[in-house]
Amino acid sequence: xxxxxxINRILTxxxxxxxxxxxxxxxxxxxxxxxxxxxxxxxxxxxxMQDSALLFAEKAVAPAGELPEGFILATLHRAENTDNPQRLxxxxxxxxxxxxxxxxxxxxLHPRTRKLIAQHGLELNVHLVDPVGYFEMVWLLDHCxxxxxxxxxxxxxxxxxxxxxxxxxxxxxxxxxxxAGANELVGADTxxxxxxxxxxxxxKVQDTHNLYGGGKAAQRIVKYLNK
Numbered sequence: 001x002x003x004x005x006x007i008n009r010i011l012t013x014x015x016x017x018x019x020x021x022x023x024x025x026x027x028x029x030x031x032x033x034x035x036x037x038x039x040x041x042x043x044x045x046x047x048x049m050q051d052s053a054l055l056f057a058e059k060a061v062a063p064a065g066e067l068p069e070g071f072i073l074a075t076l077h078r079a080e081n082t083d084n085p086q087r088l089x090x091x092x093x094x095x096x097x098x099x100x101x102x103x104x105x106x107x108x109l110h111p112r113t114r115k116l117i118a119q120h121g122l123e124l125n126v127h128l129v130d131p132v133g134y135f136e137m138v139w140l141l142d143h144c145x146x147x148x149x150x151x152x153x154x155x156x157x158x159x160x161x162x163x164x165x166x167x168x169x170x171x172x173x174x175x176x177x178x179x180a181g182a183n184e185l186v187g188a189d190t191x192x193x194x195x196x197x198x199x200x201x202x203x204k205v206q207d208t209h210n211l212y213g214g215g216k217a218a219q220r221i222v223k224y225l226n227k
Contacts, residue, residue: 005152006173016040020221022047022212025176045220046213049153053138053160054215060139063132068104071127072201073144075151077110081168085120087188091168092122094193095148099126102198103145108132146201148193155183156212164200168193176211 013019013030021027021044030042074095081087099105105126117124132140138157141147147158147165155174158165165183177183182205186192213220 003152003171003173018224019043020045020217020224022049022217023174023176043220043224045224046215046217047156048217048221049156050160050212051215051218053141053157056135057138057142057161059135060142061135062139062143063108063129063136065129067106067129068127070145070202071104071106071143072098072102072146072148072197073140074105074107074126074148075154076107076149076168077113078150078169080170081150081188082113082116084188088116088120089122090188090190091150091193092117092124094190094197096123096125097190097194098148098197102194103201105148106140106144108137108140146197146203148197159183159205159207159211162204162206164203164205166193166196166200180209180211181205 013035017040019030019035019040019042021030021042024044027042027044035042076082076091081091095105095107106129107126108129108131110131141157141161141163144163147154147163148168149155149158149165150168152173155165155167155172155177159177159182165177167183167185168188169185170187172178172183172185174183178185184196184200186196
């Protein structure tokens, strides 16, 4: 398994008495892991991350400096990409091509990723900005024309703001976004990244099935805890 956060989730679930799930998929996963036969309460309440995104969208602020219009928002930090020279080079190549031929790519770049790019002699020709805080990231998500990421949380946040997402990973924990057509997995394949991003830029996605609870997850959790 290549997702440390999923290992943490499995271990934490095993010692919990009350499990609040963000999606039907999460409930199904727990049932497949045997929780239907354990003295544990499993409740589908929605995702508190959507609560936060909707709550703080009004407080969002633009990052410092001038940003290009109609930009693609990119993030690149996952170890499976940054620590693999071939994958990193393929992603950098795709970002450069997209920035030059499709739409400006805005990339808040983590110092660790920046160091590895330089270490491998790669040249990144996109619109780089310093790492941003949560309110700035919310602003970028709300104003971009596409999200291109290897982050777990950003995949969902793109959906909360109605933006199509292209994910530079081989697997995702948020399979319902793939099934809904809001997200597309492309791995670290340069051609696939360019093709999927070019096809999805500017596309809006709709939350027609209320996948993450509509921003009421925290209220449902408090209601259950009060009982």
